[in-house]
Amino acid sequence: MARRKKIYEGKAKILYEGPEPGTLVQYFKDDATAFNAEKHDVIEGKGVLNNRLSEFFMTGLNTIGVPTHFIKRINMREQLIRSVEIIPLEVVVRNVAAGSMSKRLGIEEGTQLPRPIIEFYYKDDALGDPLVTEEHVIAFGWASQQDLDDIVALALRVNDFLSGVMLAVGIKLIDFKIEIGRIWEGDFMRLIVADEISPDSCRLWDIKTGQKLDKDVFRRDLGNLTDAYTEVARRLGVLPSNVTHATKPTLIN
Numbered sequence: 721m722a723r724r725k726k727i728y729e730g731k732a733k734i735l736y737e738g739p740e741p742g743t744l745v746q747y748f749k750d751d752a753t754a755f756n757a758e759k760h761d762v763i764e765g766k767g768v769l770n771n772r773l774s775e776f777f778m779t780g781l782n783t784i785g786v787p788t789h790f791i792k793r794i795n796m797r798e799q800l801i802r803s804v805e806i807i808p809l810e811v812v813v814r815n816v817a818a819g820s821m822s823k824r825l826g827i828e829e830g831t832q833l834p835r836p837i838i839e840f841y842y843k844d845d846a847l848g849d850p851l852v853t854e855e856h857v858i859a860f861g862w863a864s865q866q867d868l869d870d871i872v873a874l875a876l877r878v879n880d881f882l883s884g885v886m887l888a889v890g891i892k893l894i895d896f897k898i899e900i901g902r903i904w905e906g907d908f909m910r911l912i913v914a915d916e917i918s919p920d921s922c923r924l925w926d927i928k929t930g931q932k933l934d935k936d937v938f939r940r941d942l943g944n945l946t947d948a949y950t951e952v953a954r955r956l957g958v959l960p961s962n963v964t965h966a967t968k969p970t971l972i973n
């Protein structure tokens with residue numbers, strides 16, 4: 721079999737050429753990075769969990785009419801996606817203060833925000849993904865005012881969906897990051913949710929205990945990351961309830 725073409729290798733995923741034009745295969749690696757890749761580790765099983773969780777969230781979004789790049793899962797680590805032109809912004813939605821917002825503005829982590837707050841970060845590793853304003857986004861041509869209106873609407877719908885899904889399993893959605901891409905259908909351009917939605921790109925706190933079930937476990941050395949992601953997957957019914965991440969062979973009937 722001919723070796724497939726690698727299009728891009730990032731910190732957490734690899735993109736390969738897809739079977740049809742306009743498609744890509746997204747491969748989820750076990751690599752975890754934080755602080756602009758200063759901290760790096762390989763966390764066994766993370767890629768498998770993120771592939772399943774991103775499938776779960778994107779499928780749900782597609783079902784309620786929020787367009788995403790997700791087409792279908794191929795195997796444990798790979799999914800078929802629509803190829804998009806990524807808008808070079810990390811779109812962050814915050815419901816509760818945490819992370820860089822708490823640090824920058826001196827707001828205690830865990831403070832409920834009066835309403836969801838959307839932030840844009842310019843995707844540029846060399847610059848450390850700096851926070852930018854709508855003015856920057858428009859002036860530098862990363863997106864138009866119309867695009868921004870659509871991006872905000874998409875981000876808020878994703879927020880409502882994810883908040884509800886997580887609340888139902890006893891988890892509070894503190895904040896998350898999405899990436900948005902452009903696809904063309906004839907002369908029409910549409911914006912869709914791309915990249916991934918997983919505990920790598922969300923902050924998820926257990927409602928009762930406040931326990932962190934997201935990448936902060938890795939960033940802040942709070943315990944076993946795979947255990948945290950497995951817990952999220954299990955609560956969402958993405959994994960059967962008796963599964964651990966031990967890799968013993970299992971008979972499937």
Ligand SMILES: Nc1ncnc2c1ncn2[C@@H]1O[C@H](COP(=O)(O)OP(=O)(O)OP(=O)(O)O)[C@@H](O)[C@H]1O
Nearest residue numbers: 730731732733735789801802803804806899914915
């Ligand atoms: N549907 C898509 N079509 C094209 N590119 C995509 C799509 N979904 C995600 N991407 C891009 O694929 C890459 C995924 O790899 P990964 O998340 O590992 O990158 P990264 O190391 O975070 O780097 P980057 O700074 O480029 O995001 C990202 O660059 C992301 O923007």
Ligand SMILES: [Mg+2]
Nearest residue numbers: 730731732915
């Ligand atoms: Mg990325």
